[in-house]
Amino acid sequence: MSTDTPHQNLAIIGHVDHGKSTLVGRLLYETGSVPEHVIEQHREEAVEKGKGGFEFAYVMDNLAEERERGVTIDIAHQEFSTETYNFTIVDTPGHRDFVKNMITGASQADHAVLVVAADDGVAPQTQEHVFLGRTLGINELVIAVNKMDLVDYKESTYDEVVNEVTQLLQQVQFDTGDASFIPVSAFEGDNVAESSENTDWYGGETLLEALNDLPEPEPPSDAPLRLPIQDVYTIDGIGTVPVGRVETGVVNTGDNVSFQPSNVSGEVKTIEMHHEEVPKAEPGDNVGFNARGIGKDDIRRGDVVGPADDPPTVAETFQAQIVVMQHPSVITAGYTPVLHAHTAQVAGTIESIDQKIDPSSGEVAEEEPDFIKSGDAAVVTIRPQKPLSIEPSSEIPELGSFAIRDMGQTIAAGKVLGVTGRD
DSSP states (O other): OOTTSOEEEEEEEEOTTSSHHHHHHHHHHHTTOSOHHHHHHHHHHHHHTTOTTOHHHHHHHHHHHHHHTTOOSSTTEEEEEOSSOEEEEEEOOOSTTHHHHHHHHHTTOSEEEEEEETTTOSOHHHHHHHHHHHHTTOOOEEEEEEOGGGGTTOHHHHHHHHHHHHHHHHHTTOOGGGEEEEEOBTTTTBTTTBOOGGGTTOOSOOHHHHHHTSOOOOOOOSOOOBEEEEEEEEETTTEEEEEEEOOBSOEETTOEEEEETTTEEEEEEEEEETTEEESEEOTTOEEEEEEETOOTTTOOTTOEEEETTSOOOEEEEEEEEEEEOOOSSOBOTTOOOEEEETTEEEEEEEEEEEEEEOTTTOOEEEESOSOBOTTOEEEEEEEESSOEEOOOTTTOGGGSEEEEEETTEEEEEEEEEEEEEOO
16 A cells, blocks of 8 residues: 555445445455455355355454454454545444444544445435434545345436435535435445446446545644544553544654543553554554553543643533434433543533524524424533543544434534533
8 A cells, every 4th residue: 555645534334234344345355455365265154154145244244353353453444445545444333333433433534435225225324324424524425325236226216215315415414516326236346346237327437436536635633632542452561552543643652641531641652553563653543552651440441642731621511513313302401411422422411502503504593492302403511420531623623523322322413612621
């Protein structure tokens, strides 16, 4: 992989069972990122288990299993290259707990591929993912209308799905001019790397061409180091190894860093990436590192690492703009759901509803409303029930978005407007 090719983080989003794993496997295969013998091995295994034809999904699932076993520190990231970009696929699984990953995953993504199955159309998670992607700042969407082989490559079925998804995008104020639709079969390979004769009615780009045409991502701000911790491992001979992704800034060996809100600091001794020691890590890098004087019990998932002399903000309260996606009744002051911000999960109380916002114009519709409900946008003040490190979206957007979860679903998503820090 050449270093001068620009890099993109790509989220693959969409409903469970709409074929995301197979599509990822197909992309890796078509770009030569998975060696032929690996596919062959999985093909044999799939046939043995009576699942012939599932080899691409198998490739992905086996890689997933290897990750589960902790074989690699690069959490759920797969890489492939096209003529224009080096892509890292940010894994956003479709299962019920996907939102935690989506919040940390989509905020890491520059762009997204939305996978919608032609035989199923818009499903609940399609809606949820699009909404979150939109709120978390994904602006360009490539929509893969997948499983075209199951609907006999019918143009009319494709048009129905395009229609349905377009309406969904309009609902969440997504600029449909920034969305491109492609009929594909990840399973058969139609329109992924090469135009398919099965869809001779379609004259547009293949999926790989559309990915090549994505705009180049903005380089991360020159913000200070912020590295949310995903996991903390103990590794023989090294000691405590926190793992996470650098969101902003740079971390160098020898730096003095602060972990917040655990409020401990230490000197970075070693940094490891892709199983190799490196002198520094930059935005987008997934790293494990070891800091002098930091033990396993001193820090936890959800902590954010920053410079010791400019530590991450810990919120006493914060003001945020939220969009309510679904709630069975109404939300009033005092409501205490769970906040998912970067890698942290903390209960938070909505202390006050400060303004109701017209979602289409962004103008204030009402000051201090009594309640908000599904479909409403609002500015609220939130008090985390436990210390939480979070930053204003205008200063460090990478640490300024969050989701509100309750009753096993995403209630709302938001971005932080301002933080009142803890003393």
